[in-house]
Amino acid sequence: MEFFLDTGIIEEIKEAALLGIVDGVTTNPTLIAKTGRKQEDVIREICQIIDGPISAEVIATDYEGMMKEALVLAEIHPNVVVKLPLTEAGIRTCKELSDKSIKTNVTLCFSVNQALLAAKAGATYISPFIGRLDDIGQNGNDLIAEIRQVYDNYGFTTKILAASVRHAFHVREVALIGSDVATMPLSALKALYKHPMTDKGLEAFLKDHANANKK
Numbered sequence: 001m002e003f004f005l006d007t008g009i010i011e012e013i014k015e016a017a018l019l020g021i022v023d024g025v026t027t028n029p030t031l032i033a034k035t036g037r038k039q040e041d042v043i044r045e046i047c048q049i050i051d052g053p054i055s056a057e058v059i060a061t062d063y064e065g066m067m068k069e070a071l072v073l074a075e076i077h078p079n080v081v082v083k084l085p086l087t088e089a090g091i092r093t094c095k096e097l098s099d100k101s102i103k104t105n106v107t108l109c110f111s112v113n114q115a116l117l118a119a120k121a122g123a124t125y126i127s128p129f130i131g132r133l134d135d136i137g138q139n140g141n142d143l144i145a146e147i148r149q150v151y152d153n154y155g156f157t158t159k160i161l162a163a164s165v166r167h168a169f170h171v172r173e174v175a176l177i178g179s180d181v182a183t184m185p186l187s188a189l190k191a192l193y194k195h196p197m198t199d200k201g202l203e204a205f206l207k208d209h210a211n212a213n214k215k
């Protein structure tokens with residue numbers, strides 16, 4: 001399973017990179033807006049820190065505009081993955097880009113039918129937003145399971161990238177289901193280390209060691 005960091009904040013990416021277990025980074029227009037910088041500059045800097053897939057999203061909503069932006073984004077670095085919304089224009093653009101061997105991440109996926117369209121269009125990644133489904137009283141993990149089943153039924157190679165992951169329990173659930181990737185904020189990544197029994201056990205080991213080595 002691959003771990004991506006879901007942020008545009010360079011300090012967070014540098015901190016996570018030190019752990020050595022971050023495979024890629026995803027951004028979106030909201031995350032880029034939080035940096036107060038131009039997307040191109042942020043993406044270029046991220047590509048110098050993490051040697052893996054880096055998602056950068058188009059802003060245009062029409063096919064011509066998406067294609068234009070996508071080609072500019074793809075030129076930034078070979079690791080750039082063009083993120084496209086799951087709309088008619090987005091799926092058309094996805095097909096065109098995959099025919100050109102440009103990597104794509106189809107985002108804002110909320111149904112298995114939408115995921116099926118993205119796979120048909122040759123998407124490299126599909127991003128189902130599980131936290132936002134939970135927000136409206138649906139079960140985001142069920143969507144990951146449905147997509148896993150449909151993709152496996154037909155041998156689609158599009159990778160499931162669980163997105164809108166908010167906490168460690170989401171990571172646990174999508175890992176059990178078989179999501180290929182989970183993209184998460186730094187807080188969720190760091191929460192994966194945590195277990196009270198680990199803390200308690202370590203405290204006892206250190207205490208016993210100190211007692212045994214008293215003069």
Ligand code: G3P
Pocket residue numbers: 006026028129131132163164165166183
């Ligand atoms: O990867 C998509 C993610 O950034 C959306 O997360 O928490 O805004 O639903 P959230």
